[in-house]
Amino acid sequence: MAGYADDLALAHLLADTADTISTARFRALDLHVESKPDLTPVSDADTAVESAIRSTLARARPRDGVLGEEYGASVAGSGNRRWIIDPIDGTKNFVRGVPVWGTLIALMEGDLPVAGLVSAPALGRRWWGAKGHGAYAGRHQRAASRIRVSAVNRLADASVCYSSLTGWEESGRLEPMLDILRQAWRSRAYGDFYGYMLLAEGAVDVMVEPELSLWDVAALVPIVTEAGGRITDLQGRVDPSGGSAIATNGHLHADMLDRLSAGKP
Template sequence: MTGYADDLALAHLLADRADAISAARFRALDLRVEAKPDLTPVSDADTAVEREIRALLAERRPGDGLLGEEYGEQPAAGPGGRRWVVDPIDGTKNFVRGVPVWATLIALLEGDRPVLGLVSAPALGRRWWGAVGEGAYAGPDAAHGAPIRVSRVGRLADASFCYSSLSGWEDAGLLEPVLQLMRDTWRSRAYGDFYGYMLLAEGALDVMVEPELSLWDVAALVPIVTEAGGTFTDLAGRPAPGGGASGEHSAVASNGPLHAEVLARLGRPPAR
């Protein structure tokens, strides 16, 4: 057994439990949806998934901390600074509209560093996972995963570029640089939420950028992308998730060779 093998096995079990709940509620006629204080939606599936994950972690990892989107933070009771970070359903707006691009995101952090990530998208029949020193994999489940690797595209003119909503980039004051990247790359699409990062890790696209995320949106993505050979920073060029353990984050993920130019195009060159 290697460094994070036990934790990866637990993450898969957490995802299995989450998938059983979320898949049963997807497109359910009696799905309950409410608006949170920030006016984003939350469904009964979001809360049920997080409660199930919290209960299992309390049983299997009672000393670890936990941060979840719906129920907040539970500090670590044991030493070592280990903390699980969970987004029970990333892509809730898709989920409540019947769009199958949504997933449960599970990360393990040591201090502020994500060392393990798992993304499970049951409506797509696909799961991605990775841990430091373990590599990155994708498949329908833990037993049928295959290694994944980022692309080798070396020029923006040949790159497939993925972005989040343009309104977010407008709010960040970076709409024009993003539009110019769209013009200068081979192809541009907004696949949204976790999905662009996972396509990047598989080598299906080459750059994914997002101006504003919460820790639970990004923590699970980092080990998967980096273990697949990619580069993942914030807009300032700091290793993601930049900005500490809480608050708002940004993301620039790439296959590596394109990273410096993308950061320069967005007007925030890499930190030295």
């Protein structure tokens, strides 16, 4: 199958570069960490990874635009393709020595993410998918298995992932979120990319997040959807720039939307 095969191959090469840089800086005694204007941390690994990815894209895809968390947007050519980069998703984990962090790489055509890759070198695992290609997980391209969401169709039987309760409180949806957690079979706050990847693998059934940016979610969309799942914002829009996310195995999506949109515009 052609389609986005070349783009996925490039994404793997970009991830190889990112993994080399980030792994060398993980738990480094001289890791340099600063606070951005929004008070979130950024390490020298974040900036080094994004710089390296941008450099490769400038050579390999000079006509494509790029949007990254650390260096913003750059426009190249006149096409509708752009790469969305989160150099280290889970920076707070990274700087504290927690191994749940990864590089997120997405390709968008217009407003639609068509290919995505998540590489978590400290976990020894990658996930990737592209429109019409399916979704896969493994240590690398040659050691991968196709992944699929679960068939759970009741909240009482579901394992639910969520981000911090502080975010849900700030969104005004803390009580509906707590009700979901009370009624679910199991709940865990894995957070960041990891909950979505567990969803795509069928290990959990719901992942919800009240606040995120395009680079937090763009790479996740093709993986979740090609694994048979569904991902929207809290208003039910299929819009990765919507600022929030509900990802499910599909069976539970309408129920989650109803519960979390109660009393909200």
